[in-house]
Amino acid sequence: MNPFDLTGRKAAVTGGNGGIGLGMARGLARAGADVAILGRNPDKTRAAAEAIAAEFHVRAVPILADLGVAAQCASAAEQAAEALGGLDILINNAGINIRRLPQEMTEEQWRDVLEVNLTGVFLLTKAAYPFLKAGGKGKVILIGSMTSIFGSSFAPAYAATKGAVVQLAKSLALAWAPDHIQVNAILPGWYDTDLTYKAREEIAGLHERVLARIPQGRWGKPEDIAGTAVWLASAASDYVTGIAVPVDGGYSAML
Incomplete structure (x- = not known):
């Protein structure tokens, strides 16, 4: 049997209507899983599912x-x-970012990022728990970031939530191991998506600085993250839990 085969498995991907979320949803579907695409934009979400x-x-x-x-x-x-x-x-992937220096960020902006990136991640994962437990072999993948490892002067709330997501994954992994649920995190590097395109417009020199640090010499594409998602969602990773995997072209390995 192919341990990476997801035929008959049922998956939900938040923020699965675009960017790396869509890349991971497509990867799961290619491996045979049925997929629920969760998103805020009705047209975009429907189009992705179709x-x-x-x-x-x-x-x-x-x-x-x-x-x-x-x-x-x-x-x-x-x-x-x-x-x-x-x-x-x-796969709990949905997130937002508000790019502000710490001294310029309002309490409301801080709370908005935390509500989606951390509280929302916790509440949705908690709500999914009974269904994951009932199936007897649940898989949870939380999506962190390079800012789970490094700070970010222009995105302090985002970096704080992505660091916390890794600790949440470890805590859930320990709590739910008796229920045969594995919980892991993926830490994407810099990917060429609509969100990072906006960041490159707002932050002078960002594109060049990032590219200079990536050993593979290019920004990631959404499909680059699909294989890691399939591995962590499949029987191939049944003895893997509580880890955070960078998928970044070597960005985090550079000094």
Whole structure:
């Protein structure tokens, strides 16, 4: 048997309608999983689900949810499990960033980032727990960042949440090991997406500085992260839990 085969498995991917979230959702579907795409934009979320279903011939359903709203986190997990007939895999990828120097960031902006990137991640993962436990072999993947390792002068709230996500993954891994649920984190490096395009517009010289540090000599593409997501979602990683894996072209290995 192929330990990377996800046929018959049921996955939910938050922020799966674009960028690296879509890259991971496509990777799971290519490996055979049915996928629920969770997102805030109805047209974009529906289009992503339809495209995945058509290309990979799996069941793909759109679920509308704002993970900055606590009540919607619980309902999103329930909707995904109901639509797919259970839930085996959760990739908690959705996040926001507000780029401000610490002294310029308001309390409201700070709280907005924490609500989505940390509180929303916790609440949705907690809401998914009964379904993951019921299946007997649950997989949770939380998405951190290079700022889980390094600080960021222009994104202090984002960096704080992404550091906390790694500790949350470790804590959930310990708590849920008896339930046969593995919890791990992926730390993406710099990927060529709409979000980083905006960052490159706002921060002079960012593109060149990042590129100069990546040993592989290029920014990542969404499909570059799919293989790691499939590995952590599959039986191939059944003895792996509580780790954080950089997928960054070697960025974090550089001095």
